[in-house]
Amino acid sequence: MNISSQCFDVVVAGGGQAGLIAAIVAAEAGATVCLLEGAPKSYRGGNTRHTRNLRPMHEGPLSVLSGVYDEEEYWDDLLRVTKGKTNEPMARMMLRESAGCVDWLEKRGVQFQPPLGGTLHLGRTNAFFMGGGKQLVNALYRWAEGLSIEIRYDAKVTDIAFENNRFLGAYVGDEWIKGKTFVAAAGGFEANVEWLREAWGPVADNFLIRGTPYNRGELLKLLLDKGAMQIGEPDQCHAVAIDGRAPKFDGGICTRVDCVSLGIVVNKDAKRFYDEGEDFWPKRYAIWGRLVAKQPDQIGHVIIDTKSKGAFMPPVFPAETASTIEELAIKIGLDPQTLRETVDQFNAAVQPGKFDHTELDGLATAGLEVNKTNWARPIDSPPYSAYSLKPGITFTYLGVGVDQSARMLMSDDTLSENIFAAGEIMAGNVLGEGYLAGIGMTIGNVFGQIAGREAAKYALNN
Amino acid sequence: MRSTTNIDEAARVMTICNACRYCEGHCAVFQAMELRLEFNTENLDYLANLCHNCGSCFHNCQYAPPHQFNLNVAAVFADLRQENYAVYAWPAPLGRLFSQNGLWVSILTAIMLGLFMAGGAILTGADFFAAHPNQFYGVISHNVLVTLFGSVGIFVFIALSLSIRKFWRAMSLPSPLSLDWLNVWTGIKAALSLKYLDGGNGQGCSYPTEKPSMLRRWFHQATFWGFMLCFAATSTATVMHYGFDLPAPYGYISLPKFLGILGGLGLLVGPIGLMMLKLQADPAIKGRSNGGMDTSFLVLLFGTSLTGLLLMLLSQSSWVGPALCLHLGFVMALFLSMPYGKFIHGFYRLIALVAFAVEQQKHQAVVGVVEPDPDMIKVKNLG
Numbered sequence: 066m067n068i069s070s071q072c073f074d075v076v077v078a079g080g081g082q083a084g085l086i087a088a089i090v091a092a093e094a095g096a097t098v099c100l101l102e103g104a105p106k107s108y109r110g111g112n113t114r115h116t117r118n119l120r121p122m123h124e125g126p127l128s129v130l131s132g133v134y135d136e137e138e139y140w141d142d143l144l145r146v147t148k149g150k151t152n153e154p155m156a157r158m159m160l161r162e163s164a165g166c167v168d169w170l171e172k173r174g175v176q177f178q179p180p181l182g183g184t185l186h187l188g189r190t191n192a193f194f195m196g197g198g199k200q201l202v203n204a205l206y207r208w209a210e211g212l213s214i215e216i217r218y219d220a221k222v223t224d225i226a227f228e229n230n231r232f233l234g235a236y237v238g239d240e241w242i243k244g245k246t247f248v249a250a251a252g253g254f255e256a257n258v259e260w261l262r263e264a265w266g267p268v269a270d271n272f273l274i275r276g277t278p279y280n281r282g283e284l285l286k287l288l289l290d291k292g293a294m295q296i297g298e299p300d301q302c303h304a305v306a307i308d309g310r311a312p313k314f315d316g317g318i319c320t321r322v323d324c325v326s327l328g329i330v331v332n333k334d335a336k337r338f339y340d341e342g343e344d345f346w347p348k349r350y351a352i353w354g355r356l357v358a359k360q361p362d363q364i365g366h367v368i369i370d371t372k373s374k375g376a377f378m379p380p381v382f383p384a385e386t387a388s389t390i391e392e393l394a395i396k397i398g399l400d401p402q403t404l405r406e407t408v409d410q411f412n413a414a415v416q417p418g419k420f421d422h423t424e425l426d427g428l429a430t431a432g433l434e435v436n437k438t439n440w441a442r443p444i445d446s447p448p449y450s451a452y453s454l455k456p457g458i459t460f461t462y463l464g465v466g467v468d469q470s471a472r473m474l475m476s477d478d479t480l481s482e483n484i485f486a487a488g489e490i491m492a493g494n495v496l497g498e499g500y501l502a503g504i505g506m507t508i509g510n511v512f513g514q515i516a517g518r519e520a521a522k523y524a525l526n527n
Numbered sequence: 528m529r530s531t532t533n534i535d536e537a538a539r540v541m542t543i544c545n546a547c548r549y550c551e552g553h554c555a556v557f558q559a560m561e562l563r564l565e566f567n568t569e570n571l572d573y574l575a576n577l578c579h580n581c582g583s584c585f586h587n588c589q590y591a592p593p594h595q596f597n598l599n600v601a602a603v604f605a606d607l608r609q610e611n612y613a614v615y616a617w618p619a620p621l622g623r624l625f626s627q628n629g630l631w632v633s634i635l636t637a638i639m640l641g642l643f644m645a646g647g648a649i650l651t652g653a654d655f656f657a658a659h660p661n662q663f664y665g666v667i668s669h670n671v672l673v674t675l676f677g678s679v680g681i682f683v684f685i686a687l688s689l690s691i692r693k694f695w696r697a698m699s700l701p702s703p704l705s706l707d708w709l710n711v712w713t714g715i716k717a718a719l720s721l722k723y724l725d726g727g728n729g730q731g732c733s734y735p736t737e738k739p740s741m742l743r744r745w746f747h748q749a750t751f752w753g754f755m756l757c758f759a760a761t762s763t764a765t766v767m768h769y770g771f772d773l774p775a776p777y778g779y780i781s782l783p784k785f786l787g788i789l790g791g792l793g794l795l796v797g798p799i800g801l802m803m804l805k806l807q808a809d810p811a812i813k814g815r816s817n818g819g820m821d822t823s824f825l826v827l828l829f830g831t832s833l834t835g836l837l838l839m840l841l842s843q844s845s846w847v848g849p850a851l852c853l854h855l856g857f858v859m860a861l862f863l864s865m866p867y868g869k870f871i872h873g874f875y876r877l878i879a880l881v882a883f884a885v886e887q888q889k890h891q892a893v894v895g896v897v898e899p900d901p902d903m904i905k906v907k908n909l910g
């Protein structure tokens with residue numbers, strides 16, 4: 066087929082969950098669809114490839130979720146993590162729509178994990194993909210192929226033609242692809258180190274990018290340049306502290322280090338800088354990226370002793386170990402004397418109490434400049450272990466504004482006529498700040514469906 | 528402690544998986560993995576033998592090549608199994624037969640077919656191409672057959688038992704008598720139902736392509752139960768012969784024939800299906816060192832069944848001689864290759880699944896936890 070001569074009903078940019086779903090919904094509604102995925106086939110699926118679960122609302126037990134997680138509880142959670150930086154009507158609409166996500170995916174071949182009981186297994190609030198997000202990606206691509214969607218890999222959208230609030234067509238390099246509507250689902254700009262540097266300054270050079278190297282935000286920039294409404298600020302991102310030895314891109318989930326709450330964290334000057342035991346790790350891991358980013362050279366070191374061995378998810382890289390604190394300091398490039406002092410001061414400040422990692426045990430230090438408020442056990446039983454920490458960017462929040470029908474808003478508050486946005490590229494509309502495990506995929510799923518539906522409706526009526 | 532590149536690679540891969548755990552729903556491998564912090568030779572052999580090479584974790588892995596982590600659990604474990612089959616083989620020097628397995632099994636089969644054809648022709652002389660009143664026993668007498676297959680059978684039984692015992696010990700399982708039989712039953716059930724060939728939630732594994740499919744499970748069941756029915760047919764015939772003085776040949780409406788025909792059909796359909804799937808499957812998951820082992824085993828099973836059914840059809844005709852010799856050639860080759868070919872995988876899988884049942888019940892790692900004392904192993908193996 067000579068793709069350049071055809072005018073598609075719907076052109077979708079981005080082959081992660083949001084784009085795939087929009088393409089499928091549109092094709093199922095009878096539209097002709099072209100899906101442009103910027104990555105090669107082997108890396109298709111963007112950050113979705115790295116995900117583990119989504120968080121659907123449910124009024125009763127679902128096939129893969131127990132109990133009830135209703136709109137009110139979900140809304141409370143969202144309100145709390147975003148500190149109000151959300152759009153209530155839009156967010157509530159999304160929460161209600163999310164009730165159908167699991168069923169929609171299952172009907173299209175995506176498999177979920179039956180309840181198992183495991184480490185991160187939330188069971189009630191989060192539905193886990195069997196084998197991880199790549200299984201979802203594979204299943205949806207299979208489904209899309211079955212619907213005769215024109216799927217193109219290595220097809221990065223480099224420009225779009227846009228006149229009077231109307232999309233006319235997209236360029237993939239020299240190639241012109243004409244469409245009646247456009248769905249922008251090309252993710253954030255987290256893999257664009259130059260852009261991160263603009264927002265963060267030179268410290269951005271020390272950030273690691275947890276997901277795909279292909280989310281460089283070119284499309285986001287194009288849309289903003291053409292007058293789309295900006296949502297969020299460029300320095301807002303979801304960042305966690307990951308193992309400093311992780312690859313620059315695409316290290317994914319396995320590079321996490323889950324022992325911060327069991328030990329102490331020091332910077333390159335061998336000083337502690339934040340309460341490691343503020344709350345349970347799953348509730349705190351997402352602030353540690355920023356905390357480490359603010360330290361000199363953007364590096365941290367978590368130090369534990371042998372009491373903590375085996376009490377956390379095994380990290381992918383082996384720890385540096387030593388039988389004395391000084392020796393450990395030398396191995397990880399810290400000043401041995403200072404680290405010794407930091408550990409001694411910490412140990413001396415530990416108050417009596419009973420350690421229990423399954424609850425906020427109140428076992429704390431007293432009198433330190435930075436106290437540890439839970440799980441504060443002295444670091445005194447060799448061998449000692451250290452893991453280095455660096456900020457790992459999961460995704461950026463900067464995006465384009467949309468209305469409830471996923472139609473893109475322009476900076477003058479008008480609506481674009483035939484451009485829709487879904488997924489990470491518009492997540493900031495409901496998630497202005499903070500994060501809830503599984504909400505990224507939920508946003509992509511719900512707005513992907515809406516964008517696909519609305520785009521098809523527009524194309525088939527015009 | 529064996530230290531090989533396969534062990535090193537398996538340990539590297541399992542360390543990444545254990546930090547990721549996305550595949551925990553797919554099969555027993557990942558659930559067993561989650562009970563451990565470290566990977567050593569014993570527990571890697573254990574995990575490798577829990578793996579059915581179904582491909583699900585490969586197709587669903589975000590770190591699969593070309594990602595720099597180059598993760599391919601299916602292939603790594605295929606190679607490790609190939610290696611540990613040789614390590615646990617008895618007598619040890621014959622473990623070498625696991626490399627280039629397809630080649631030597633083919634040679635063995637050719638020799639056996641040649642020997643039986645020649646032997647049959649010499650024994651019967653001009654009557655090789657003649658019908659015989661008592662059908663195949665007219666070609667080669669019952670006593671010769673029993674002596675021949677009996678003595679080979681005893682060797683095969685000893686070789687299999689000693690290999691299995693070695694593997695059993697490596698899995699840190701107590702003596703079979705002091706095992707909890709509920710665990711054993713759980714393991715047997717998982718093995719017989721091919722529980723972990725269902726992809727984790729009943730939709731099938733990613734074999735031969737990325738798309739979930741139950742075909743492999745069904746064809747494997749046809750093969751396995753086909754084999755068991757044929758085994759049952761032979762056993763019933765033996766009981767009828769010695770216990771009730773009812774020697775072969777039997778009519779079509781008899782237990783041995785009934786079991787044999789049904790089993791024979793299973794052994795035609797199953798191996799053909801498995802071969803077809805194998806040809807379509809992604810080469811990436813197969814590992815590098817199978818050396819034709821799977822294929823030669825499937826061909827032997829198929830050949831045994833086909834010639835067995837042929838023999839049944841031709842037993843009254845003048846072709847009974849060549850048909851019998853062909854069949855016996857295949858059966859003998861199958862027999863002799865049992866301890867040194869794909870056949871052995873079933874026992875190791877079963878034992879690994881029993882160990883898995885024990886671990887699941889205790890919620891803790893058992894296999895490969897304590898460094899085994901090398902002297903203890905030596906003493907035990909001699910004893």
Ligand SMILES: Cc1cc2nc3c(=O)[nH]c(=O)nc-3n(C[C@H](O)[C@H](O)[C@H](O)COP(=O)(O)OP(=O)(O)OC[C@H]3O[C@@H](n4cnc5c(N)ncnc54)[C@H](O)[C@@H]3O)c2cc1C
Nearest residue numbers: 079081082083103111112113117222276488489503505506
């Ligand atoms: C390690 C990790 C784990 C995560 N785990 C979870 C989780 O468990 N649950 C959860 O809800 N969220 C999780 N997230 C967040 C989640 O990945 C995102 O919210 C979600 O995948 C966004 O989907 P999307 O379709 O918008 O973007 P993506 O899946 O990132 O897809 C964007 C696609 O656009 C393509 N693209 C980029 N630029 C262009 C262009 N110019 N032209 C054409 N195509 C282009 C990319 O190649 C990519 O395929 C995780 C993220 C990471 C990094």
Ligand code: SF4
Nearest residue numbers: 544547548549550588
């Ligand atoms: S095979 Fe890949 S996705 Fe599965 S557990 Fe291992 S690293 Fe994770």
Ligand code: SF4
Nearest residue numbers: 554578579581582584
């Ligand atoms: S190939 Fe299949 S059986 Fe083997 S580890 Fe992977 S999912 Fe499990």
